[in-house]
Amino acid sequence: MRVFKLLIAACVSASAVAAWSFKDGSLTITEKAGTLQTESFSVSKPFSDPIPLPNTATARFRFSIESEESGTSKPHQAYLQISDPTTGLETSFPADVRDNGRARIDVEFKLIPKALLGPDKTLDCKIIIGSFGTEKPIIAYIGSIIPRLKGAAAAPSERFAAKPEIKHIFKPDPEYTSESLAIVFSAAICVLGLLLIGVWIYLGVTPITFGNPLYSLGFITTIIVIEFAFFQYYVGATIFKLIAQSAILAPIAFLSGTRALRDLRARRLSSGK
Amino acid sequence: MAVQLLRTTLLLAIVCISYVSAISVSGSRVLVVLDPSLKQEDYAVFLSDLDSRGLDLSIKSANDPHLGLFEFGERTYDHVFLTQPPTQKALGPNLLAKPLLDFAKAGGNIVIVLNSNEHALASVREFAVQLDVVLPFRDTKLVDHFMYDEQASPLLHDALILDPQTLLAPHIVAAPEDVAAKLYYPGGSAFALGNNPLIVPVLAAPETAYIYDPAEETLSSDSPFATGKQAFLVASLQTRSNSRITFVASNLLFSDEAFSKPNSFNRAFATELTKWTFSEKSVLKLESVSHRLLEDTNTTENPSIYRVKNDIAYEVSLSQFEDGSWFPYTADDVQLEFTMLDPYYRLTLSPTHKTSTAQFYATTFTAPDQHGMFSFVLEYFRPGLTFIKDKRVVTVRHFGHNEFARSFAIPNAWPYVSSIVVVAGAWVVFVGLWLFTGENSAKKTV
Numbered sequence A: 001m002r003v004f005k006l007l008i009a010a011c012v013s014a015s016a017v018a019a020w021s022f023k024d025g026s027l028t029i030t031e032k033a034g035t036l037q038t039e040s041f042s043v044s045k046p047f048s049d050p051i052p053l054p055n056t057a058t059a060r061f062r063f064s065i066e067s068e069e070s071g072t073s074k075p076h077q078a079y080l081q082i083s084d085p086t087t088g089l090e091t092s093f094p095a096d097v098r099d100n101g102r103a104r105i106d107v108e109f110k111l112i113p114k115a116l117l118g119p120d121k122t123l124d125c126k127i128i129i130g131s132f133g134t135e136k137p138i139i140a141y142i143g144s145i146i147p148r149l150k151g152a153a154a155a156p157s158e159r160f161a162a163k164p165e166i167k168h169i170f171k172p173d174p175e176y177t178s179e180s181l182a183i184v185f186s187a188a189i190c191v192l193g194l195l196l197i198g199v200w201i202y203l204g205v206t207p208i209t210f211g212n213p214l215y216s217l218g219f220i221t222t223i224i225v226i227e228f229a230f231f232q233y234y235v236g237a238t239i240f241k242l243i244a245q246s247a248i249l250a251p252i253a254f255l256s257g258t259r260a261l262r263d264l265r266a267r268r269l270s271s272g273k
Numbered sequence B: 001m002a003v004q005l006l007r008t009t010l011l012l013a014i015v016c017i018s019y020v021s022a023i024s025v026s027g028s029r030v031l032v033v034l035d036p037s038l039k040q041e042d043y044a045v046f047l048s049d050l051d052s053r054g055l056d057l058s059i060k061s062a063n064d065p066h067l068g069l070f071e072f073g074e075r076t077y078d079h080v081f082l083t084q085p086p087t088q089k090a091l092g093p094n095l096l097a098k099p100l101l102d103f104a105k106a107g108g109n110i111v112i113v114l115n116s117n118e119h120a121l122a123s124v125r126e127f128a129v130q131l132d133v134v135l136p137f138r139d140t141k142l143v144d145h146f147m148y149d150e151q152a153s154p155l156l157h158d159a160l161i162l163d164p165q166t167l168l169a170p171h172i173v174a175a176p177e178d179v180a181a182k183l184y185y186p187g188g189s190a191f192a193l194g195n196n197p198l199i200v201p202v203l204a205a206p207e208t209a210y211i212y213d214p215a216e217e218t219l220s221s222d223s224p225f226a227t228g229k230q231a232f233l234v235a236s237l238q239t240r241s242n243s244r245i246t247f248v249a250s251n252l253l254f255s256d257e258a259f260s261k262p263n264s265f266n267r268a269f270a271t272e273l274t275k276w277t278f279s280e281k282s283v284l285k286l287e288s289v290s291h292r293l294l295e296d297t298n299t300t301e302n303p304s305i306y307r308v309k310n311d312i313a314y315e316v317s318l319s320q321f322e323d324g325s326w327f328p329y330t331a332d333d334v335q336l337e338f339t340m341l342d343p344y345y346r347l348t349l350s351p352t353h354k355t356s357t358a359q360f361y362a363t364t365f366t367a368p369d370q371h372g373m374f375s376f377v378l379e380y381f382r383p384g385l386t387f388i389k390d391k392r393v394v395t396v397r398h399f400g401h402n403e404f405a406r407s408f409a410i411p412n413a414w415p416y417v418s419s420i421v422v423v424a425g426a427w428v429v430f431v432g433l434w435l436f437t438g439e440n441s442a443k444k445t446v
Helices: A004-017 A179-201 A214-235 A239-272 B003-020 B041-053 B097-105 B120-130 B268-276 B411-436 B439-445
Strands: A021-031 A034-041 A050-051 A056-069 A077-083 A090-094 A101-107 A123-130 A140-148 B029-033 B055-058 B079-082 B111-114 B141-143 B160-162 B182-185 B201-204 B210-211 B232-238 B242-246 B283-293 B305-307 B311-322 B325-328 B334-339 B344-348 B350-354 B358-364 B370-378 B388-397
Touching: A021 A050, A021 A140, A034 B439, A056 B283, A056 B311, A077 A101, A090 A101, A090 A214, A090 B079, A140 B334, A179 B411, A214 A239, A214 B411, A239 B350, A239 B411, B029 B041, B041 B055, B079 B097, B097 B111, B111 B120, B182 B268, B182 B334, B201 B411, B232 B268, B242 B268, B283 B388, B311 B370
Parallel strands: A050 A140, B029 B055, B029 B079, B079 B111, B111 B242, B305 B388
Antiparallel strands: A021 A034, A021 A056, A056 A101, A077 A090, A077 A123, A123 A140, B141 B210, B160 B182, B201 B232, B232 B242, B283 B311, B311 B325, B311 B358, B334 B344, B334 B370, B350 B358, B370 B388
């Protein structure tokens, strides 16, 4: 039933209903210096290549509106619609129509909204003709233009949506020399230390016999313990532990040290005689 | 007996109140300002639909001397449905632009319906301009010679039949599943929108439509107010405080006549549109926010201090209000920013688990190598949904003196460390030699 109705409607519109149309379409791109380019178009045949529009130029569209209904060739709506096929944004320019149906639309570059402009953006041009009553309106694609925008395109409007992700870029970690090189140098230093001790021993070491070695032994032991305390601090003990240890060890080192060195001086003086 | 009766009544009243307040998150008191030119019986279905949803309607005329949006500084209504008179006369001092703006600022929701004949009054126009909605000039008409209703306006082409599949805001009114459904626009004008990001267009005019002034442009339309998809029939706006305002270009969109046409989507459209505006749907709520050190599950949640390069875990949960109760809200575009002036991180959170009322989202990241006051910023602004913003400030401190790599872990330091060890060792040996060697004085003295 519905198909039947549609068929009837189609027949009616094809036979009885008159339709708007246009012919003799032409697009002229002009500058102050003169005409740059002229293209022709019709309802069924848009101009083939997109036409560049320099930013000082004007696109002049001319066409003749025809009506199959007698009496009028001046429709209520005669627009040139310029739209951006990627964003879906559009704008319309009303035509100046004379009584005989001649229509003209002059699109200056500066009249095209900024939102439609971008570097080498192709804009579609459509002519829309329609009016009140039963006459069938027409919307016809007539070709594309490329407005040559100088400078940057307008920034896109703020819209609420997910934003691009950001990942923090860390500063590079410090770079270290190779372990083997460090080991070579450390080994050289250790060898140097051993060499020094070796030289001392080579020069002659004569152990002495003490009457009372207590102070000297106490002094050297305290020194070794202090070194050990420093080592512990280096490895990770707190400074407060080191201070406590030093507070105990320092008086011992002082007392035993003065005695030991006094003995040593006495011995050295007596041996020097 | 009387006490028991009183108790039962009270209980019933409490149940009723809790039921009623659960209809919308903002409340259920609706002021319908119905102009005397609009007959209530022409909008009976629309009004009874509102009533049956549990809204508490007060239908008043703009001339009502007791009409007021505020009483002692408090809102007297939660929502306002405002129609316009067909001729140019004022709506009264209580419905000027300022009271309406104050009402929206105080959390009230507003639907403004323009009259199909005259459209907007100066006060409503002023209110709209503040929101970046540009209402049409007086007496203008929206026409489309391509998509008009052949029965309703065969010659004037001002009643349009629109395709609801072209609806622009799925969170406000989703397109119907039935592709044969039609949206009837029985005449009126349309308005233009500014570039305000808070505005959500709901319904745009068809590509070939335009708005003309019948008084000025009788023969041809040479300066249309708006053309094509730049003319809007319905647009909504949500303020940053989550009040909702909707502009509808014609009161006839909600008429019984439009509802009763074949395949009409108007009734569902009106229901969904008022549900959205009265905060009955697409309302989001932040249920919980937590952040903590990743490796340390025992630490207290939401510590106030982190260290640079700490691994941080962040978790939020979101709920959505729909049909009177809260449900988990699931999306894949919830983002967290970790900012100090600028975002150092912007991460998309991934949905993890859900409870019966909330969906959890989580992410992990390493704190940047920059100390200072940072914020966890969750800003979920999406057209048609409640704006959610949560900001938690934490300190990110630098490494402590005992948290750097030790010198024995750094190859460069090994020669220095070994030098110190060798010097210290050699010194101890030297002291030993100094103390315990030499010529034996005892032998000499003897």
